[in-house]
Amino acid sequence: MRMTVFQQIITIAICSLGTMATRFIPFIVFPADKETPKYILYLGKALPAAIFGMLVVYCFKNVSFTSGSFGVPEIIAALFTVVLHLWKRRMLLSIAGGTICYMLLVQLVF
């Protein structure tokens, strides 16, 4: 049974409001004009590096290491990105290089 247009609007509105809740909550709970608890300030500084680690893993979540190409093209392209970045330290170059490396691997090799 398909939704009515009104139900679709409600569904989209819920997605929007839910998303905004997760984005606005920290700023509402800890307003700028009040002193933020030390623990929260600590989290604010300790979290980013952990988050970036989490986002890297998140990108690999659908890669199968037990079937198909066993994640080999992903690993090669990731290592290529790391080496290129450590060598040249130019963000756009490393990102473009890693992506092209991956595209060549999945289109021509694997």
Add this chain to the structure above:
Amino acid sequence: MKNKYIKALKAAFPHTLPILTAFWFLGFGYGVLMNISGFSFIYPLIMSIVIFGGSLEYVAVNMLLSRFAPLQTLLMTLIIQARHIFYGLSMLNKYKGKGLKKLYLIYGMCDESFSINYTAKIPEGVDEGWFMFFVNLLNQIYWVTGSTMGGILGGFLTINTKGLDFVMTSMFIVIFLEQWLKEKKHYTAVIGLFASAACLALFGAESFMIPTMISILVLLTVFRRPIEKRGGFA
């Protein structure tokens, strides 16, 4: 005065180039999916404006095709988007005193905008608030135009773009590396990597994010003293 905005826009644009590629590609894919699922391009257009969260928008395609289930929709939304709470906590200080545009900075804080705005070295003489504002705005423009184009063109366009989605992965790898090179100690980066990898192996791709967030919070809290004592970040 006008100069201030142009300067910030010019400084922000190069940082958003990888996102331009990624969002046009992924946004287009999302628009095509909506199109072949029988929705007008108005849907991806509006959803990209009011939600602006890629993974949720992809999931929402299925939601819209299923029976009306508001409570389940809300729950899924909160689970998929919960990580934004972490971004907000990290941005409490940076967003301080940014005036009215702070509202849009929070509204448009997707993974990519957060990552760029947290790590970018903003050149001297460029207004930090407007720089971050334009990073958000450009990213959202890319996402909205990409998904709308996909919604209009549908399955019409076929070029061999296989593997282009890796641009997102390599961007997050580079951002992770930059943060790693900036920090002297790497406790929190290692905690993030291993907690997520362990949870992914344990809970699987569909449901590992919430356990990951909880374990990162627990580990950071339990090891707060040693981490702070040894100057575990900055």
